[in-house]
Amino acid sequence: xxxxxxxxxxxxxxxxxxxxxxxxxxxxxxxxxxxxxxxxxxxxxxxxxxxxxxxxxxxxxxxxxxxxxxxxxxxxxxxxxxxxxxxxxxxxxxxxxxxxxxxxxxxxxxxxxxxxxxxxxxxxxxxxxxxxxxxxxxxxxxxxxxxxxxxxxxxxxxxxxx
Amino acid sequence: xxxxxxxxxxxxxxxxxxxxxxxxxxxxxxxxxxxxxxxxxxxxxxxxxxxxxxxxxxxxxxxxxxxxxxxxxxxxxxxxxxxxxxxxxxxxxxxxxxxxxxxxxxxxxxxxxxxxxxxxxxxxxxxxxxxxxxxxxxxxxxxxxxxxxxxxxxxxxxxxxxxxxxxxxxxxxxxxxxxxxxxxxxxxxxxxx
Numbered sequence: 001x002x003x004x005x006x007x008x009x010x011x012x013x014x015x016x017x018x019x020x021x022x023x024x025x026x027x028x029x030x031x032x033x034x035x036x037x038x039x040x041x042x043x044x045x046x047x048x049x050x051x052x053x054x055x056x057x058x059x060x061x062x063x064x065x066x067x068x069x070x071x072x073x074x075x076x077x078x079x080x081x082x083x084x085x086x087x088x089x090x091x092x093x094x095x096x097x098x099x100x101x102x103x104x105x106x107x108x109x110x111x112x113x114x115x116x117x118x119x120x121x122x123x124x125x126x127x128x129x130x131x132x133x134x135x136x137x138x139x140x141x142x143x144x145x146x147x148x149x150x151x152x153x154x155x156x157x158x159x160x161x162x
Numbered sequence: 163x164x165x166x167x168x169x170x171x172x173x174x175x176x177x178x179x180x181x182x183x184x185x186x187x188x189x190x191x192x193x194x195x196x197x198x199x200x201x202x203x204x205x206x207x208x209x210x211x212x213x214x215x216x217x218x219x220x221x222x223x224x225x226x227x228x229x230x231x232x233x234x235x236x237x238x239x240x241x242x243x244x245x246x247x248x249x250x251x252x253x254x255x256x257x258x259x260x261x262x263x264x265x266x267x268x269x270x271x272x273x274x275x276x277x278x279x280x281x282x283x284x285x286x287x288x289x290x291x292x293x294x295x296x297x298x299x300x301x302x303x304x305x306x307x308x309x310x311x312x313x314x315x316x317x318x319x320x321x322x323x324x325x326x327x328x329x330x331x332x333x334x335x336x337x338x339x340x341x342x343x344x345x346x347x348x349x350x351x352x353x354x355x
Contacts, residue, residue, distance in 0.1 A: 033315070075247040075248055075290060076248055076250075077248045103250045103251065103254065105250070105251045105254040105255065105336045106254040106255065106257075106258065106336075106339065107254065108254070109250050109253075109254060111250065140248060142249070142250060142251070143335075145251050145335035145336045146249075146251050146316050146317055146318060146319075146334060146335035146336065147246070147248070147249040147250065147251060147252070147316075147317050148315060148316060148317075149246075149278070149315065149317075150248075
């Protein structure tokens with residue numbers, strides 16, 4: 001009996017190992033596109049039932065810039081936050097002004113961008129208890145010489161109101 | 163059973179090694195000096211794997227709705243440039259393609275601008291090209307074509323195709339004007355007269 005169990009293990013373990021190595025290839029096929037912006041705010045502590053000003057902090061990957069909410073050219077894709085308020089009430093949403101960036105290709109181009117950290121200000125009111133502020137940030141990132149297609153960064157922030 | 167396990171294990175290890183080796187190959191033929199100075203490395207463009215191979219065939223519609231195939235330009239050196247209206251560096255280099263398409267017209271050079279503006283109308287794309295002073299052929303997007311060219315997830319991305327239909331060079335990111343002209347000359351010289 002023990003021999004059978006041992007033999008089964010000997011035969012099964014390499015099979016599992018081989019399967020794991022093979023499945024490594026599947027991970028790549030389901031790989032999501034790399035983000036160039038990260039959300040720095042993961043939670044908000046509020047006073048219940050009272051409108052308050054909060055900031056959602058984001059950071060653009062070093063070496064990259066994204067268009068501001070109001071880019072200079074109508075063809076450029078603006079940074080835009082879309083939130084599902086749920087039980088929360090969002091009274092106002094303010095984007096920061098962009099900073100000047102000179103694209104150094106050929107004759108160059110002046111852009112209005114976010115680089116490094118930027119903050120979107122919200123005026124928000126929450127009922128007592130816990131809730132989630134979810135949504136997405138749509139942005140389009142470039143470096144000095146090239147651009148990536150627009151990406152959507154999921155936004156999920158836990159809100160506690162006391 | 164043991165033989166089956168052994169074969170599976172060997173195939174898995176081989177597959178893993180192959181993927182790791184591929185991931186270490188630089189994907190970009192030419193990294194613009196301006197970009198290399200500030201960024202950590204080449205992006206995830208995989209089109210450079212096409213260098214030395216036949217350029218993938220495609221048929222797309224131009225901004226007037228006319229069908230255009232890569233095969234229509236057989237015997238010509240062709241620049242296949244992926245661009246988008248929202249891509250600043252693309253728009254800065256496109257007037258250079260326009261200039262070189264005129265300069266090397268006598269040597270058969272053809273430039274094709276493949277828009278990657280998903281969802282944009284023909285008119286929007288045509289207007290953007292006109293605003294840039296571009297009169298070479300502009301083609302509307304098709305994700306399947308981009309996939310054939312490695313995904314084209316980093317714009318501009320340009321494939322220089324010689325007269326025999328082989329990809330001579332691939333660039334991701336805008337090169338300098340001099341680099342672009344050198345690549346065009348190389349493409350014209352390659353693939354026989």
